[in-house]
Amino acid sequence: xxxxxxxxxxxxxxxxxxxxxxxxxxxxxxxxxxxxxxxxxxxxxxxxxxxxxxxxxxxxxxxxxxxxxxxxxxxxxxxxxxxxxxxxxxxxxxxxxxxxxxxxxxxxxxxxxxxxxxxxxxxxxxxxxxxxxxxxxxxxxxxxxxxxxxxxxxxxxxxxxxxxxxxxxxxxxxxxxxxxxxxxxxxxxxxxxxxxxxxxxxxxxxxxxxxxxxxxxxxxxxxxxxxxxxxxxxxxxxxxxxxxxxxxxxxxxxxxxxxxxxxxxxxxxxxxxxxxxxxxxxxxxxxxxxxxxxxxxxxxxxxxxxxxxxxxxxxxxxxxxxxxxxxxxxxxxxxxxxxxxxxxxxxxxxxxxxxxxxxxxxxxxxxxxxxxxxxxxxxxxxxxxxxxxxxxxxxxxxxxxxxxxxxxxxxxxxxxxxxxxxxxxxxxxxxxxxxxxxxxxxxx
Ligand code: GUN
Ligand code: ZN
Numbered sequence: 001x002x003x004x005x006x007x008x009x010x011x012x013x014x015x016x017x018x019x020x021x022x023x024x025x026x027x028x029x030x031x032x033x034x035x036x037x038x039x040x041x042x043x044x045x046x047x048x049x050x051x052x053x054x055x056x057x058x059x060x061x062x063x064x065x066x067x068x069x070x071x072x073x074x075x076x077x078x079x080x081x082x083x084x085x086x087x088x089x090x091x092x093x094x095x096x097x098x099x100x101x102x103x104x105x106x107x108x109x110x111x112x113x114x115x116x117x118x119x120x121x122x123x124x125x126x127x128x129x130x131x132x133x134x135x136x137x138x139x140x141x142x143x144x145x146x147x148x149x150x151x152x153x154x155x156x157x158x159x160x161x162x163x164x165x166x167x168x169x170x171x172x173x174x175x176x177x178x179x180x181x182x183x184x185x186x187x188x189x190x191x192x193x194x195x196x197x198x199x200x201x202x203x204x205x206x207x208x209x210x211x212x213x214x215x216x217x218x219x220x221x222x223x224x225x226x227x228x229x230x231x232x233x234x235x236x237x238x239x240x241x242x243x244x245x246x247x248x249x250x251x252x253x254x255x256x257x258x259x260x261x262x263x264x265x266x267x268x269x270x271x272x273x274x275x276x277x278x279x280x281x282x283x284x285x286x287x288x289x290x291x292x293x294x295x296x297x298x299x300x301x302x303x304x305x306x307x308x309x310x311x312x313x314x315x316x317x318x319x320x321x322x323x324x325x326x327x328x329x330x331x332x333x334x335x336x337x338x339x340x341x342x343x344x345x346x347x348x349x350x351x352x353x354x355x356x357x358x359x360x361x362x363x364x365x366x367x368x369x370x371x372x373x374x375x376x377x378x379x380x381x382x383x384x385x386x387x388x389x390x391x392x393x394x395x396x397x398x399x400x401x402x403x404x405x406x407x408x409x410x411x412x413x414x415x416x417x418x419x420x421x422x423x424x425x426x427x428x429x430x431x432x433x434x435x436x437x438x439x440x441x442x443x444x
Contacts, residue, residue: 006431007041009058011051012066012389014038015408016073016379017364022313026356032408037063038071040385043431048379066389069425070411072359073379074133074386075335076366078322079232079272079293081138082123082149082162083107083116087328094303095238098329099171106328107165108174110140116148123327124152128435130333131388131424132325134377136202136232136270136293136370137162141175143185150193157197157430159384161230161370163204164189168215179214183222190226198384198430200230200370202270207234208258209244220263230268230370232293233259236281237273238304256281265290270369272326273298274312275305286317291369294361295326296341302329309342310351313361322366323358335362336419343416355413385431390415394423 014036021029037054039047039061047054055063083106090102110116116139127135139145139162146164153160166182167175177185186203194201203226205211205219223231236242236255245255252258256277259265267289274292277285285292294307312319324330325338332338339358346353367377376386392411393399398418405411415423427435 006043007061009055009061009063010038010040010066010071010387010389011055011063012036013068013070014048014072014379015070016048017360020364021354021356021360022318026354026409029356029360030408036071038379038385038387040428040431043385045379045381045383045385045387047381066425068392070390070392071379071387072390073363073377073383074388074427074429075131075362076322076370076372076377077127077132077135077325077335078270078291078366078369079138079295079324080135080327080330082120082327083110083138083140083145084328085119085123085126088331090328094240095329096240096244098302103328104172104175107140108172110142110145110148111174113144113148116142116145117152120149120152124156124158126333128427128429129421129424130335131390131427132333132335133386133388133427133429134159134367134370134372135161136230138204138206138232139164141165141167141177141182143189146189146193150196150199154197154199156434157432159198159372159376159386159429161200161202161232163202163230163232166203166205166215166219167210168212170210179212179218182215183218186219186222187225190222190229194226194229200372201226202230202232204231205233205264207241208255209241209248213249213262216258216262216264224263227268230270231264232270233264233272235259235271235274236276237299238302239276242276254278254281256284260284268371270322272324273304273307275299275307277308282312282319285319289320291320291322293322293324293326293366293369294342295324295330296345297331297338298326298329299345300341301331306345306348307342308349309346309353310349320365320368321361322369323362324366334420336416336423338362339416355409355416358416359412385428387428388424389426390419391423391425391437394419398423
């Protein structure tokens with residue numbers, strides 16, 4: 001039973017998904033109330049509907065009025081590196097040089113638990129300011145970086161997935177584990193954190209080039225021993241990476257086959273990037289139930305390539321896809337900016353990503369990839385009350401442009417193209433308001 005203090009109503013425009021827009025089309029996929037209300041009790045969404053009837057049935061409940069602002073589910077970031085905030089916008093390199101020159105040196109600092117704790121706090125603050133309420137997070141190879149992240153997320157009551165990067169070759173010595181220590185440390189962290197409050201563990205071999213076959217084997221064993229954990233890794237991001245993978249795994253017919261060989265493919269596996277897949281890999285991914293994290297701002301910034309959304313997500317037997325910032329290869333914490341770059345990438349491939357589909361990927365889609373789709377990612381009764389309030393007129397330009405918006409889709413697409421963190425008016429997680437733009441500090 002919830003007490004009266006954790007029961008309240010949010011009033012504003014509400015919208016939620018009632019179907020998959022890739023399957024049923026945009027209009028049939030959503031439920032939208034211009035004057036709507038969300039009922040929250042005990043950290044859960046109890047009801048969503050037209051404000052008049054919702055409020056009439058609960059005459060004594062406190063109401064927070066958000067006017068014509070839009071209330072929706074919090075964004076879910078399907079792939080992000082919390083230790084890489086400090087390399088956002090690192091100039092001039094493509095993937096492998098970018099890792100060596102910027103990323104690995106930054107990750108070395110996370111041997112210091114205090115440094116990691118500060119970085120985790122900064123990262124989560126930025127997530128909440130941008131309306132990201134859940135994420136699948138890469139830590140570093142230091143177990144203390146995982147403790148720091150989960151401790152910070154637990155304190156805020158967030159639903160988060162994260163894991164220790166496993167990496168036993170082709171990186172600086174200070175960052176390397178071994179097949180055995182990577183397994184042992186990951187197992188200890190799983191026992192400490194997986195299923196604790198709202199936290200999930202993701203077994204995290206960085207990618208095939210930085211793991212020996214023995215380490216991938218150990219990661220597969222770990223997943224079989226803890227099948228409710230997730231797996232996250234990178235795959236087929238850049239053509240140079242693909243060449244390197246072929247040298248390191250000369251017997252493998254393609255990239256996915258490496259992960260298949262070690263039992264790292266299936267429902268709950270989350271492959272970042274997936275730009276240069278061949279037709280066998282696409283068919284095998286479709287059959288496997290694995291998910292893909294689409295990382296648009298990272299792919300353009302690092303110069304990796306153009307994701308094939310149409311081929312991977314449209315039609316029968318689509319692959320589950322989540323939207324991801326991939327900070328710090330990615331350049332923006334904003335899901336609006338991330339969806340904008342995704343739209344632009346799709347345009348360059350001759351496909352127009354409808355806003356219904358972009359928002360779906362950034363909420364329900366990501367939640368499904370993280371096996372959390374029954375708990376978060378949508379504004380519906382029975383889901384946890386992870387919600388954001390979007391100010392649809394957050395800048396003078398957006399306000400002016402909104403004067404010419406004819407329907408919900410145009411309003412949402414204008415946000416994709418023009419909005420940033422200023423559009424996030426409030427962020428709730430588990431029914432608690434953790435960010436309010438009008439308050440001076442996040443993490444209230
Ligand atoms: N591939 C392996 N590690 C990384 C990483 O940290 N970022 C990106 N974008 N790609 C990777
Ligand atoms: Zn990544």
